[in-house]
Amino acid sequence: MTNSIQRQELSSPRYEYGGDDHVFVELSEEMSFDANFEAQAITQEIRERDLPGIIEVAPANASYLLHFDPGELHPDDLIEELKALREEIDITEYTWEARVIDFPVLYDDPWTHEVMMKFRDRHQDPDSTDLEYSARINGFDSVDEFIDAHSGAPQMVTMVGFVPGLPWTFQMVPREQQIEVPKYVQPRTETPGRAVGYGGAFTATYPVKGAGGYQLFGRTPVEVLDVDQELPDFQDSMVLPNPGDILNYRRIDREEYDAIREEVEAGTYEYNIGTIDFRPEEFFEDPQGYNERITEVLD
Amino acid sequence: MIEVLEPGLSTTVQDTGRYGHYHIGMPPSGAMDQYAHTVANYVVGNDEDAATLEMTYAGPDLKFQEDAVVAATGADMEPKRNGEPIPMWTAVQVEAGDVLSFEFATEGVRSYLSVAGGIDVPEVMESRSTYTLIGIGGHEGRDLEEGDELPVGSANGNATVGAAVDDGHVPDYANNDTISVVMGLCDYRLTDEGREEFLGTQWKISDEADRVGCRLTGPDIEGMFEEREQPFGAGPDPTNVVDLGYPVGSIQMAGQPIILMRDAVTGGGYATVGTVTSIDRDMLAQARTHNEITFEAVDVEEALEARASQDEQLELIRATFLE
Structure with a gap:
């Protein structure tokens, strides 16, 4: 390796x-x-x-x-x-001040599960869930290990688009450790808002419900789009992520999901955000060491 | 103030579009048929960026609470003032208390109603265009509903009641089945035969044709693609690419071709194989569900010339109504 x-x-x-x-x-x-x-x-x-x-x-x-x-x-x-x-x-x-954002995810959540079951006929493997299928084709023995890998190293926002605020993120590990999965054979006509999906080599969080072709892994309680700009971190823009930001996906349980969701709905949730002067050369040389420094900036 | 008595099938407030935010995933929205929208504004003495009402297939019934000069352009929905027919592409006086009503379009899809002074809803990110997906712009970010009230801006007094657009400048919406496309983007993914088949097919416009996209049905598209070892990050399907930005008007090959319109997704991971020229996007906005279209490949110089010639035509129309 x-x-x-x-x-x-x-x-x-x-x-x-x-x-x-x-x-x-x-x-x-x-x-x-x-x-x-x-x-x-x-x-x-x-x-x-x-x-x-x-x-x-x-x-x-x-x-x-x-x-x-x-x-x-x-x-x-x-x-x-x-x-x-x-x-x-x-x-x-080319260096920049990168924001590092703690990004909680409830993997294998009930809402994306329900939607994915409606669209098995558009999937490569109708008999597995998206997580089971993705774990298997990437050589993992269990969904659990697969989730550990997905949340085990930070990911950089490499594009924002599709709909307002949707971040594509690319895991900051050498290529042979990167997860790769196909998109659905035919896009779904439905995806829950805040669903966390994966397609090609990218994680994406759907800001609002709508069509989508990514494999569904979970759901985050936090927003990437706040049209009314009510949450404190959306004061300057209705969109949270910018290219060059780093998202640290963190596996949470239902209890934490509900607690964060409550704060978000009350308009009081504050994102855990740190910053780092991102230097491509240092990252290229020692990604593992660099990623440790990145996660350290989150309190 | 204009009161909505009946909203029609899908009526929204639109202008020339919301620009400068594509990089955060914000599509331009705005009038699907920019030509008809622009001319509607010129006829009543407005600039092109004043907001109009875009009506789809079947138009609304509107009660005016104030005197106004209006013009209807685009698809003919047989507009009436207090039950009496009024001409299309013509500046028409309405008085406070008048009701404007629209029927069902039998040719074309979208009509535009301009009002001298413009529909004066608040701007969101420098535009009045409605983008329903996230509910911004227009009237409360959505299609009009019964009982809505729309404010009208102050007219500049340039409108001449009775002035009409020359017939030569009125498009024929019954005859819009050939759509010009500049092939490119990821069309290297097609085989020569695939490209020929794509251009040789009569594609049918499906029921899923709206402001987001125009989904076509026709032959299987997978076979049009070159076999390859997929590049890292694209995913294994031959139509998959590393997620990239989609131009408005580009043709995305996701199961079947989808022409991306003004409320479309701004990027994604399906190969795009060409872009409908800016002028023919307007024609496409008037192409009806179940109609058949074929693509005609043009080079970029032809597309630029057609665009320049339409710009000249619009300038001519604008000048006529300024006099």
Whole structure:
């Protein structure tokens, strides 16, 4: 087992037109911290340059998407600019103050269980639960061990989207330790709000109920979206997670779930949040040691 | 103030959209047919970003509590003032106490009603557009209901009652079955034959066609995809990709093709294979459930030219109504 994060060469990014008013850049077909940190660094630079005609700048896991006004900017000129920008970016020099957020999860909860049973016909393995199936195909002997692995190392927010506030997180471990599962064969038309799911190599928390294709692992009592901005941690934005934040999934029991939920509904819950100056190079070298430092910033 | 007597099938307040928040997962919302929305505003002397009412298939009955100049554009829902037909694409005077009523559209899907001064609901993140999924914008973040009251902004006095849009600028909604698409995004995932089949198919618009997406039905799509060893993080299904951002108008291959519309998800893990041009997104907003459409691949220069030509047309219309 390796103890460091293998660096990935992003050899051939793809620059694609999205109709006449979007440019989509796929830095890599596969997920890696290299691809994600580059997407974050480039999009941050684009924002700072404040190019005329740019309407939306949206970083994603291993890609990014720009929406622009074609009356002001020709997509080919934009693509030239993006290629030049890429030459200037060195992600090991790209550091940021990362928030570390304690993220309680009731795994194998009754609500997502009920929903998943309604949609077995859209699943690869209708005879197992999503957790049983995911544990098995990832080589775990039991669901319990699998949950330990999922909650055993922190995860970085590598994308926010799908619906407002939904974080995609990527576990901060070497690739061979990462969990990988398929999405549903056909997306469900229903997912409970605050469901914690997994698809590809990502954990996602659904902010509101709706459609979804991720394997369902549990439910969190805390919110990632607070439209009315009532909870104290949502004062500046209706959305909790930002790319570059670190979520520490923590396994809780029903009693703690109910207690936290009560505080959230009363509008008094305060998230346990610490900060760390995140340095990619130090993380790449010794992820296990770095993760210990990360979890230490939570009281 | 406008009082809603009957809400119609699905009527919402919309403007040009809510921008600048895509990176937190906020889709633009806004009028599905931006052309019809924009023209409706110009006819009554508004800027394009004034909020209009977007009606779907069957329109509402509205009682005006104040005098106003209004215009209906988009799909023809046979608008009536106190039971008497009024023309579409025309500035019409209504008086306090008048009732505007709309019927069922037989061609096209969406009608827009503009009011001089605009529908003056509060802005949320710089837009009045309704986004029902999380309940923001418009009137209480939802479809209109009986008894709702909508405030009207102050008119700028530019409206000329009786002024109408030239017939040449009125789209034909019966004839919108070819949709221009710029292939790209993840279309490298398709085989040559798959791409041909995708473009050669008459896709049927399913019952699941709304402001979120337009789900199509047709042949099996899995076979259109290139076999490959799936990249790390994508998941094993050949249509899966590492979750990425979806442009509005892009075609997501999730079981069947879904064209993502203005309230759509902003990203996900199914391959997208192309993007409907900005102009044809407006046409798609008028394409009815059970209609059949085919995609026509255009290159980006053709798409840009079509867009520029429509922008010119809109500028012409705007200038006409400013005079």
